[in-house]
Amino acid sequence: MYARGIPRPTLERLPRYLRALRRHEDAGEVFISSSRLGAEAGIEEFQVRKDLTHVEVTGRPSKGYPVGDLIAALRKLLGLTGQRDAIVVGAGRLGVALSQYPGFANYGFKIVGLFDSDPGKVGSVIGGLRVMPVDSMLEYLSHEGIAMAIITVPAEDAQGVADQLLEGGIKGIWNxxxxxxxxxxxxxxRNEDLAIGLASLSYHVSRHRDR
Amino acid sequence: MYARGIPRPTLERLPRYLRALRRHEDAGEVFISSSRLGAEAGIEEFQVRKDLTHVEVTGRPSKGYPVGDLIAALRKLLGLTGQRDAIVVGAGRLGVALSQYPGFANYGFKIVGLFDSDPGKVGSVIGGLRVMPVDSMLEYLSHEGIAMAIITVPAEDAQGVADQLLEGGIKGIWNxxxxxxxxxxxxxxRNEDLAIGLASLSYHVSRHRDR
DNA sequence: CTATGTGAAAAAGTTCACAGCG
DNA sequence: CGCTGTGAACTTTTTCACATAG
Structure with missing residues (x-):
């Protein structure tokens, strides 16, 4: 019912509801129950109801939640209505993959700039984006008013890049x-160490072997 | 002190300790305190001590934790001593980026197979890996005894791929x-929806604007 | 009769504070 | 002393159960 201070775990689940809801909207369904929504998002139904408590939408007994309203409320809550441009710093394989990741467009996100310090990469065009020199990043940011940046540079360069992003007015960094x-x-x-993902798999798989 | 049932958040932090510890090992340091380790991993010192409770290593008052032993224990705990080969299914940009991600090698992980259903991609060699047809995946898995797989195919194909992976004996899937x-x-x-990352940034950035 | 919304209970995780060991 | 190890307090999150609304 309120929009401030949403628990972190809830926040991570909201996009998953949004994803499932859009499928329902496409199917022309007007209401969806918490149990149905939960099943599609892989989340328990009481968790769904609790989570939706934080959204400005109320469900109807016997019917469920209004799909369209819920989508609109989630979009608003997640900041998917305002400025959604982001830049990527680091035009390695990962940076390139992220800069063209089709899943972002579904949420209205757009990667509008791709930067690298390697002169061999600067100037080339990758998936419609021209790679720009990191040196020009600060100037770019001061013109564009972008709030979000993705860092995919090597560890040793990351802090330096972050410092420049801050100076350029960036308020959210996906590192x-x-x-x-x-x-x-x-x-x-938001830190995203991909190796942690594999380490996590590894842990669970090795426990599996032990049994 | 025990190795079973480690809390999920702890598990996510252990690789970060490992990373920091290796830098210390390289620097020839034999002991490290929880405060120092915490500072390098970006984690509070009491959290570090609590987390290390789950590891078969004990620190020494006035000195700290033995770096070498702790590294060995973490590696063992995270399953980084056994079979660490994995395959990637989906040779799109993301799949390719992951199959060559240098950060995995630091943990001894190796991507040994890359699969795709697109005949136009099959057969090409990407970063030393030949793209193999998804049709041959089951046979491949039955020979190789691999336990971990990464899925980077489109949403509509994911369940079908997962079913084949299961049949091939895969026990951990990074989806x-x-x-x-x-x-x-x-x-x-382990589900990894990259759009959630951007949505999370977006939420925090938009709250930032509101203030 | 179905499905929400929510207090209350339970569980999980974090933080603190300090006893105790080298 | 310095720094670990941990019980206890606290906070957050999940789970449950059920009154309530249509």
């Missing part, structure tokens, strides 16, 4: 470099 | 397709 970034508290950093 | 997979309970699935 794929395996290093802890030092930023002021008003800037949100 | 980048934005869909909930249906698998038996003894198979571990």
């Amino acid at each position: 794929f470099a395996p290093v802890a970034l030092d930023v002021p508290p008003d800037v949100y950093v | 980048f397709a934005p869909v909930a997979l249906d698998v038996p309970p003894d198979v571990y699935v």
Whole structure:
């Protein structure tokens, strides 16, 4: 019912509801129950109801939640209505993959700039984006008013890049470099160390063997 | 002190300790304190100590934790000593990026197979890996005894791929397709919807604007 | 009779504070 | 002393159960 201070785990689940809801909208369904929504998102139904408590939408007993309204409310809540442009710093394989990742468009996100420090990469056009020199990043940001950036540079360069992003007014950083970034508290950093994903698989698989 | 049932958040932090510890080992340091380790991993020191409770290593008052022993224990705990080969299904940009991601090698992980259903991709060699047809995957798995797989195919193909992986004896799946997979309970699935990352940034950035 | 919304209970995880060991 | 290890307090999140609304 309120929009502030949503629990982190809830926040991670909201996009999954949104995804499932869109399929229902496409199918022309007007209401969806928490149990149905949960089944599609892989989440328990009472968790769904609890999560939706944080959204400005109320369900109807015997019917469920209004699909269209819920989508609109989730989009608003997740900030998917405002400025959604982001840049990628680091035109390696991962940076390139992310800069063209089709899944982002589904949420209205657009990668509008791709930067690299390698002169051999700068100037080339990758998937419709021209690779720009990192040196020009600050100037670029000062013109464009972009709030989100993705870092896919090597660990040793990440802090330097982050410093420039901050100077350029970036308020949210998705950091794929395996290093802890030092930023002021008003800037949100989401760390995504891909190796942790494999390590996690590895742990579970090895426990599996032990049994 | 025990190795079973480690809390999920702890498990996600262990690889970060491992990363920091290796830097210390390289620097020739024999002991490290929880405060130092925490600072490098970006984690509070009491959290570090609590987490290390789950590891078969004990620190020494006034000195800290033995770096070498701790590394060995973490590696063992995370299953980084056994079979660490994995395959990638889906040779799109993301699949290719992951199949060559240098960060995996740091943990001893190796991507040994790359599969795709597109005949136009099959047969080409990408970063030393030959793209193999998905049709041959089951046979491949039955020979190789691989336990981990990464799915980067489109959402609509993901369940079909997962079914084949299960049949091939895969016990851990890292799923980048934005869909909930249906698998038996003894198979571990880690879902990684990249759009959630951007949505999360977006939420925090938009709250930032509101203030 | 079905499905929401929510207090209350339970579980999980974090933080603290400090006893105790080298 | 310095730094670990951990019980206990606290906080957050999940789970449950059920009154309530259409």
